[in-house]
Amino acid sequence: MKWVKRGLLVLLALVLVGSLVRAFLxxxxxxxxxxxxxxxxxVTVTEPGRTRVKDRYVLSAPLGGHLERITLEPGDEVKAGxxxxRLTALEPQLLDPRSRVQAEARVGAARAQSRQARAELARANEALNFARSELKRYRMLAKAGVVPARTLEESETEVRTREQALAxxxxxxxxxxEELVGARAALSRMRAEGQGVGGAGAGGDESLEIRSPVDGWVLKVMQQSEGTVAAGTPLLEVGDPRQLEVVTDxxxxxxxxxxxxxxxxxxQWGGDYxxxxxxxxxxxxxxxxxxxxxVEEQRVNVVISLEEPLERRASLGDGFRVQSRMTLWEGEDVVSVPENALFRRGEGWAVFVADEGRVRLRQVKVGQRSGLRxxxxxxxxxxxxxxxxxxESVKEGVAYTPRRFE
Known part of the structure; x- marks a missing residue:
């Protein structure tokens, strides 16, 4: 019996020692x-922006006169020509020598603008021809597997951009x-009146028609009511809202x-995609x-072209608010971790790694950061x-247990 009691005491002592050791571990x-x-x-940056028509034209009065009421409303379609x-002549203004000098100056400016516009057209045509020849060459190289598909896509985008620039x-x-025609008409009328052609009673019957230079829609009417306007007064704005771009700062x-x-x-432009x-x-x-x-910030405008077909963005118009998510950097085969796993160690970065039940410290070299990873x-x-x-309790070599989320 004594050896049984002695064995029980030894066993009890071992249990107590094990409990104490376990408690203090x-x-x-x-x-x-x-x-x-x-x-x-x-890596992206997201900022609010707005849409705008690529090419908008503000039509203004080429000379002072009496404006007839403009019946067009924003959204009305107009054709070129x-x-x-319509402006009717105001004799005291149209026969004024000073106005005649100004009209001559406007003719000269309109003529110079016409020459500049034709030079720009020639440059746009040359650029389009060059882009098309480059696209043809890249297509041949792409078939041979010499250039990547991305280069071919960029060349096709360049051709579309040059076509829009030519238009x-x-x-x-x-x-x-149209500006030159209007300026010449105004100058001719003044010269005729200066020579006594038309007379005082006929001046008010003369009119000058202002025509749309392009096919498009009326975007804004700045002077709708009938009344006297000065030369250069903006009357209305026309453009094609189907040709949109986005401006984001x-x-x-x-x-x-x-x-x-x-x-x-x-x-966030209003569509589901x-x-x-x-x-x-x-x-x-x-x-x-x-x-x-x-806080004062230095910001700059970024102009974005829309690559979607018109039917996918038909409801989007001029001046609409959108959110633009722009890609600063991207990679296809990138090793990444959550940013909240990183911490500073000296001049570099480090993470703690779970390694067979123990925490291990690892020095890492960090590249791009997206804000989340x-x-x-x-x-x-x-x-x-x-x-x-x-x-603070996470250190090199300590044991760990994964946290469970209920």
């Missing part, structure tokens, strides 16, 4: 884990010609990372704007588990 740290992933990675406004240049020539530190051709997704676009250009001059928090250039391989939001 450090408990595993509860941590939240996230995998190291390999896949597509994109259609009369959109805009042709419209510019028509506008310049971004911080200059983001703008320097944007390049023409960068991918853009247009969000995003619209695809591309950065057309980043304007060269920035401006100062005060944020909602009262960070590109890992060195130090981690896909499949590893990193600890996110590491607290």
């Amino acid at each position: 450090p408990k595993p740290v509860e941590v939240e884990l996230a995998p190291v992933e390999r896949g597509p990675f994109e 259609r009369t959109v406004a 805009s240049a042709r419209a510019g020539v028509r506008v310049a010609d 971004v911080l200059t530190e983001d703008a320097v990372r944007l390049e023409p051709g960068a991918r853009v997704r247009i969000l 995003p619209l695809e676009g591309k950065v057309l250009r980043v304007e060269p001059s920035a401006f100062t704007e005060t944020s909602a928090l009262g 960070a590109q890992i250039l060195e130090g981690l391989e896909p499949g590893a588990q990193v600890i996110v939001h590491p607290g």
